[in-house]
Amino acid sequence: MATNRRLSIVLVGVTGSGKSTLGNILLGFEPDQPEGFGTSSSSRSCTLDTETRNGFWLGDKITPIRIIDTPGHGDCDGRDEHHREKMVKFLQAEGTVDAFVWIKNSQQPRYDKQEAEYFGILMKVFGPSLFKNLVVVFTRWAFGKKDEVRRNRRRPPLTLEDVKKELWNSFVEGRDPIEVPMMAVDALHDSEDEIEAAAFRREMEVFLSTITKFSAMPVREIQMVRTEAEKLEQQIESLREEMKANRDLAGEGLQIAIKKMEELEDNLKRNRESQQPPAWLESMRLFAPIAQKLLDFGLRIAERRLLKNE
Ligand SMILES: Nc1nc2c(ncn2[C@@H]2O[C@H](COP(=O)(O)OP(=O)(O)O)[C@@H](O)[C@H]2O)c(=O)[nH]1
Ligand SMILES: [Mg+2]
Numbered sequence: 001m002a003t004n005r006r007l008s009i010v011l012v013g014v015t016g017s018g019k020s021t022l023g024n025i026l027l028g029f030e031p032d033q034p035e036g037f038g039t040s041s042s043s044r045s046c047t048l049d050t051e052t053r054n055g056f057w058l059g060d061k062i063t064p065i066r067i068i069d070t071p072g073h074g075d076c077d078g079r080d081e082h083h084r085e086k087m088v089k090f091l092q093a094e095g096t097v098d099a100f101v102w103i104k105n106s107q108q109p110r111y112d113k114q115e116a117e118y119f120g121i122l123m124k125v126f127g128p129s130l131f132k133n134l135v136v137v138f139t140r141w142a143f144g145k146k147d148e149v150r151r152n153r154r155r156p157p158l159t160l161e162d163v164k165k166e167l168w169n170s171f172v173e174g175r176d177p178i179e180v181p182m183m184a185v186d187a188l189h190d191s192e193d194e195i196e197a198a199a200f201r202r203e204m205e206v207f208l209s210t211i212t213k214f215s216a217m218p219v220r221e222i223q224m225v226r227t228e229a230e231k232l233e234q235q236i237e238s239l240r241e242e243m244k245a246n247r248d249l250a251g252e253g254l255q256i257a258i259k260k261m262e263e264l265e266d267n268l269k270r271n272r273e274s275q276q277p278p279a280w281l282e283s284m285r286l287f288a289p290i291a292q293k294l295l296d297f298g299l300r301i302a303e304r305r306l307l308k309n310e
Contacts, residue, residue, distance in 0.1 A: 005098075008216075009099045011101050014115050015074050022103060023067045036053065037053065074118070081230045085224050095220050096220075102180075105140055142186040
């Protein structure tokens with residue numbers, strides 16, 4: 001199916017679900033082609049930055065697509081919040097996107113806590129209209145007979161319907177969404193295997209015809225959202241910063257006070273020195289009582305002589 005508009009497709013989901021691998025396949029790359037996205041099976045390890053590649057749908061040179069690969073959630077270096085903030089800024093700059101693809105590893109069909117947390121975050125970032133532009137792709141779902149036999153041996157047997165239902169029920173919990181189209185692929189299937197190749201083509205056709213019907217979703221105004229744990233961490237961090245600033249401030253205050261005290265002591269010393277009497281006054285003060293005694297003595301002698309002469 002051809003379209004002139006470059007379809008912009010955002011891959012979301014938890015780390016390891018197969019976003020980067022599927023992104024490469026959608027662009028017609030080999031899973032680990034150097035021009036493609038780094039996957040956790042390649043030497044370039046897992047995706048830490050939101051990245052994009054422009055190309056054509058399955059490499060067909062007809063349908064221009066833009067794949068936006070995101071780091072996801074539960075990431076390898078434990079900095080989800082930081083990567084998400086960068087993803088939000090990246091998408092704001094994109095302006096609009098055509099489709100969000102929630103990638104889910106079908107070999108872990110249960111919708112776990114981490115997925116629920118991440119889906120909740122995406123709902124808050126993009127709002128409930130996310131459902132209008134959402135498709136689900138289950139990865140690692142091989143269609144061959146042997147794979148089916150293996151799945152049927154599980155108790156209870158694992159069917160695509162069950163896997164879809166499990167995710168659907170988890171998505172709709174407490175929400176009223178419109179139906180989300182779901183596809184399944186084995187991104188690493190053997191293209192020589194006719195059953196696998198046909199199933200892949202069929203699922204991908206549904207995928208493309210679904211997203212071409214979507215209207216582009218504006219993402220310029222989306223806002224960063226934090227989990228409760230991240231919010232608490234942020235509060236603790238700002239308190240820590242505040243404490244550090246106060247401690248520095250207190251230290252600075254103490255320094256100023258000490259300096260002031262030293263200045264005052266200096267002033268006092270100078271003041272005392274300036275109030276010292278001059279040396280001659282001190283000598284006079286010492287001499288005055290002696291002179292007084294001498295005068296008294298002289299006076300007494302004179303008086304005695306006067307008495308004798310009378
Ligand atoms: N067999 C198979 N392996 C897959 C499929 N999708 C992803 N993988 C493998 O799963 C691992 C994680 O994939 P990656 O694309 O890095 O996941 P991301 O973290 O979501 O980008 C890699 O080793 C892939 O080779 C799939 O459809 N089939
Ligand atoms: Mg990746």
